[in-house]
Amino acid sequence: MRTLLLVYLCTYAVWGRSLDYDDDDDDGDGKASVAANATAAVDARGHRPLQRGREAYSPVRNAPPPISSGSRYRGRPSAPQVSPGRVQEKEEQPDRGGCSHASQELGVLCPNGCELKTALLKQERDVRTSISELQPQVEQLTRSSNDVHNYVSRVSASLRERQRVIGDNSATVSRYTDSVEEQHAYIKETVDTVFPSSIRILQGVLDQVRQKIQKLEKAIQAQQEDCKEPCRTRCPIPVVSGKECEDIFRRGGTESQMYLVQPDTAAPPYRVFCDQITHNGGWLLIQSRLDGSVDFGRRWDDYRRGFGNVALDAGKGRCDTPGEYWLGNDRISQLTNAGPTELLIEMQDWTGAKVFARYQKFTVQSAASNYVLAVDGYSGNAGNSFMEGSLELFGVNRTMTIHNGMMFSTYDRDNDNWTPGDPAKQCSREDGGGWWYNRCHSSNPNGRYYMGGAYTRHMAKHGTDDGVVWMNWKGSWYSQKAISMKVRPFFKS
Numbered sequence: 345m346r347t348l349l350l351v352y353l354c355t356y357a358v359w360g361r362s363l364d365y366d367d368d369d370d371d372g373d374g375k376a377s378v379a380a381n382a383t384a385a386v387d388a389r390g391h392r393p394l395q396r397g398r399e400a401y402s403p404v405r406n407a408p409p410p411i412s413s414g415s416r417y418r419g420r421p422s423a424p425q426v427s428p429g430r431v432q433e434k435e436e437q438p439d440r441g442g443c444s445h446a447s448q449e450l451g452v453l454c455p456n457g458c459e460l461k462t463a464l465l466k467q468e469r470d471v472r473t474s475i476s477e478l479q480p481q482v483e484q485l486t487r488s489s490n491d492v493h494n495y496v497s498r499v500s501a502s503l504r505e506r507q508r509v510i511g512d513n514s515a516t517v518s519r520y521t522d523s524v525e526e527q528h529a530y531i532k533e534t535v536d537t538v539f540p541s542s543i544r545i546l547q548g549v550l551d552q553v554r555q556k557i558q559k560l561e562k563a564i565q566a567q568q569e570d571c572k573e574p575c576r577t578r579c580p581i582p583v584v585s586g587k588e589c590e591d592i593f594r595r596g597g598t599e600s601q602m603y604l605v606q607p608d609t610a611a612p613p614y615r616v617f618c619d620q621i622t623h624n625g626g627w628l629l630i631q632s633r634l635d636g637s638v639d640f641g642r643r644w645d646d647y648r649r650g651f652g653n654v655a656l657d658a659g660k661g662r663c664d665t666p667g668e669y670w671l672g673n674d675r676i677s678q679l680t681n682a683g684p685t686e687l688l689i690e691m692q693d694w695t696g697a698k699v700f701a702r703y704q705k706f707t708v709q710s711a712a713s714n715y716v717l718a719v720d721g722y723s724g725n726a727g728n729s730f731m732e733g734s735l736e737l738f739g740v741n742r743t744m745t746i747h748n749g750m751m752f753s754t755y756d757r758d759n760d761n762w763t764p765g766d767p768a769k770q771c772s773r774e775d776g777g778g779w780w781y782n783r784c785h786s787s788n789p790n791g792r793y794y795m796g797g798a799y800t801r802h803m804a805k806h807g808t809d810d811g812v813v814w815m816n817w818k819g820s821w822y823s824q825k826a827i828s829m830k831v832r833p834f835f836k837s
């Protein structure tokens with residue numbers, strides 16, 4: 345009986361723990377990973393070293409330089425011109441959130457909630473089956489322990505009777521009684537303490553499982569409420585709009601928030617987040633990571649069209665909080681080909697420290713050339729990842745991590761410079777995002793989002809540094825808390 349119980353206990357203890365994996369309290373993992381920082385700090389990984397004599401690597405790609413002549417704008421006037429008479433009533437164009445989106449302009453903006461719902465529903469099903477298996481077993485245990493208890497009560501009663509009968513008998517009998525008493529004590533203790541406590545533990549496990557199911561049910565309910573009707577993220581379109589964020593800034597749109605832009609009159613306008621504060625404003629957000637809420641391990645078409653959430657209303661009645669998104673390679677290419685364009689990349693680690701990299705010239709070629717990246721004119725304190733590669737590496741190893749001149753790759757479209765044509769050698773598959781991979785990277789802003797920053801090769805899906813990496817700041821094994829890329833038409837200030 346005892347053995348049986350122990351077996352049950354072990355099974356359920358293990359089973360109970362395996363549930364914790366996707367539980368909502370996995371902050372612990374994040375903290376544990378920070379501790380691993382010390383050992384992982386100096387292990388540079390971004391490159392794929394050559395196998396001597398068996399492989400060749402050619403850094404040469406005949407990529408055109410970034411657009412650098414002409415300028416769409418003169419220097420900023422000292423104060424932005426607020427256009428008078430444009431103060432119309434704000435028009436509410438509710439953004440359909442939820443599982444579908446009213447406008448397909450930015451791909452399907454399915455909030456991760458819906459993905460969560462699917463995952464939760466699946467989990468709930470598993471747990472329900474397991475609990476229905478568990479329940480009869482616990483009941484049976486309770487029953488059999490009751491039987492044993494009754495039996496022992498009867499033994500106790502007859503023992504008391506016998507004690508009364510032989511109470512005044514000889515010493516031999518009393519020795520016999522002693523041993524019976526000992527056994528009785530043992531059995532009684534087992535039944536009174538060990539069995540009930542085992543059952544209590546089982547009951548505890550059961551209660552825990554019940555609580556988990558309740559939590560899951562609550563989460564599912566909340567999600568169902570959310571998805572019942574297309575959730576409205578009320579994003580009033582600001583009165584001011586323009587070709588891009590610099591245009592909007594000059595027309596008086598000096599608050600950072602979501603705006604409608606139309607850089608190409610032949611194409612419909614679309615929503616973007618404009619940063620009108622940082623580095624004098626006028627920046628159009630093309631990439632944003634800040635909480636890991638959007639999956640960036642996506643296909644070519646997603647990266648082409650764009651995905652994610654442009655902005656949220658944090659409670660001020662306007663969408664002044666950027667979400668996580670990728671604007672889309674077609675739009676990025678269109679924006680950067682309209683004239684000389686600047687790029688600002690900002691990032692923040694998990695302690696709140698911030699650095700940036702800025703390129704005075706940034707052009708993304710057309711889809712026909714697989715969106716070749718061209719940059720020039722670096723400044724900043726994050727390190728010139730795009731042009732110099734990783735400073736932790738040397739010689740050809742460093743050259744392999746330069747992004748400038750590379751085509752864009754996703755896991756389903758391999759355009760990288762790592763043995764082109766070999767399906768086993770694809771940077772995007774190993775490093776987690778769509779990017780201008782070489783062989784492979786010194787920066788990986790679209791990589792996997794790791795809570796807490798430091799991570800190890802054992803946590804990575806393929807053992808490679810697939811995090812939100814910027815090697816020249818934090819090395820291969822640190823994933824940034826936040827990173828963003830913003831563009832602005834170049835003008836002399």
Ligand SMILES: *[C@@H]1O[C@H](CO)[C@@H](O)[C@H](O)[C@H]1NC(C)=O
Binds near residue numbers: 378385
């Ligand atoms: C992470 O690594 C850096 C560089 O080795 C070190 O200065 C820092 O104290 C480490 N942080 C933690 C939390 O271990």
Ligand SMILES: *[C@@H]1O[C@H](CO)[C@@H](O)[C@H](O)[C@H]1NC(C)=O
Binds near residue numbers: 737738740
């Ligand atoms: C390149 O990296 C490999 C392994 O990471 C190393 O063995 C080799 O010495 C490196 N080459 C140079 C020139 O640093």
